[in-house]
Amino acid sequence: MILLASNENPLGMPESARRAAAAALQGAGHYPDSNGTALKHALSARLDVPMDWLTLGCGSSEILELAAQVCVQPGEGVVYSRYGFVVYGQAAAHAHARSTVVPARDFGHDLAAMRAAVGEDTRLVFIANPNNPTGTFLEAAALLDFLESLPAGVTVLLDEAYTEYLAPAQRYDSIAWVRRFPHLIVARTFSKAYGLAGMRIGYGVAQPALAARLNARRPRFNVSTPAQAAAVAALGDDAFLARSYQLNHVGRAQLENGLHELRLASIPSAGNFLMVQVGEGRTVHARLLAAGIEVALLDNYGLPQWLRITVGLPEQNAAVLAALRDHAPAR
Ligand SMILES: Cc1ncc(COP(=O)(O)O)c(C=O)c1O
Incomplete structure (x- = not known):
């Protein structure tokens, strides 16, 4: 997973x-x-x-x-x-x-x-x-x-x-x-x-x-x-912190660009995650789970149309984008 x-x-x-x-x-x-x-x-x-x-x-x-x-x-x-x-x-x-x-x-x-x-x-x-x-x-x-x-x-x-x-x-x-x-x-x-x-x-x-x-x-x-x-x-591990920052910087841009290509709206984020509007959050969440990817539902925030995706490793970001592409609701 x-x-x-x-x-x-x-x-x-x-x-x-x-x-x-x-x-x-x-x-x-x-x-x-x-x-x-x-x-x-x-x-x-x-x-x-x-x-x-x-x-x-x-x-x-x-x-x-x-x-x-x-x-x-x-x-x-x-x-x-x-x-x-x-x-x-x-x-x-x-x-x-x-x-x-x-x-x-x-x-x-x-x-x-x-x-x-x-x-x-x-x-x-x-x-x-x-x-x-x-x-x-x-x-x-x-x-x-x-x-x-x-x-x-x-x-x-x-x-x-x-x-x-x-x-x-x-x-x-x-x-x-x-x-x-x-x-x-x-x-x-x-x-x-x-x-x-x-x-x-x-x-x-x-x-x-x-x-x-x-x-x-x-x-x-x-x-x-x-x-x-x-x-x-x-x-004391400055090298790890710098690596974490850099990985997030690049990975967040990868996700932002990929979501943009999929025409899925996301909110500009200063953190290590993106909030993305997917339509039926629960449905897309279940489909991503079936594809082996867990992201966060935001029902409890009163945001049932949105999911929160943590910035992962480049290949994980690519996987979530691919799964969203495959399972995007018909538009
Ligand atoms: C905004 C914010 N504050 C605080 C926390 C708490 O994190 P922790 O208790 O792991 O330090 C989180 C964790 O997700 C968070 O998103």
Whole structure:
């Protein structure tokens, strides 16, 4: 089966991380380092923030959950965009918060409408940049305006799960914003460009008062010893990251061009996936499965006409394009 459903890295786990995780298994009879000292040390050097600005999570999903647990009391408000990443609504529900889902603009976050939706009782805003499943991207200037416009007491969780895939011209320094805004949490993951989705490890960056609250809420041994070791190795593996970026850059263009030739509409994506309009999503999904290719249905996002295809290896991209060509509904 060709797996293009979960925005994983088609290169799999970096060899450096595999070796580090295997070596760490030797010590797995002991509990992990609850403080994640070695990884925080490496992240602190990489991001130029003190270690007590960091929170490690069982995937960045846990950072999103912790943000809702820490920032929102039951009945208080959480704001996020329609077609925003599925975990935002779940995290809000787990915190018994009131969700305000703001209509999208061209499938992306409408920051003006999101700002207008922030009310007296709003405590948390989720923003994904780029967003999953749409791939839409917000320019740094617009994001900064949004951050500056918010009243104190509203925390922003800026979810940068795909930030390593941004083109050089799109990149921005969100860690500098964390230094400026006491209510900003930047969440990142090792699941995507670093190839460690199955290890379950991500992190949040926030000023120390907020980071301390996130850490206090965190289960004590939430990140395993092999996961910590793998992340340290992956973080230092610049060659793997560069290869992941390049493979995605080329593969995304391959998919975009192929879909264009098939006259299937897709949304320009800044991530490692494309959202494509196929007509009956369920039917095409089943046909692709029958051809040995798994992509993501988007019914649960209210997008039944669309599928999300993760950028794979060149031959996997070619296979999904060929299957779409063979099985394209009559037009
Ligand atoms: C936008 C976004 N944020 C966060 C995540 C969470 O990833 P993980 O929990 O594996 O770090 C994902 C995973 O698909 C995602 O797409």
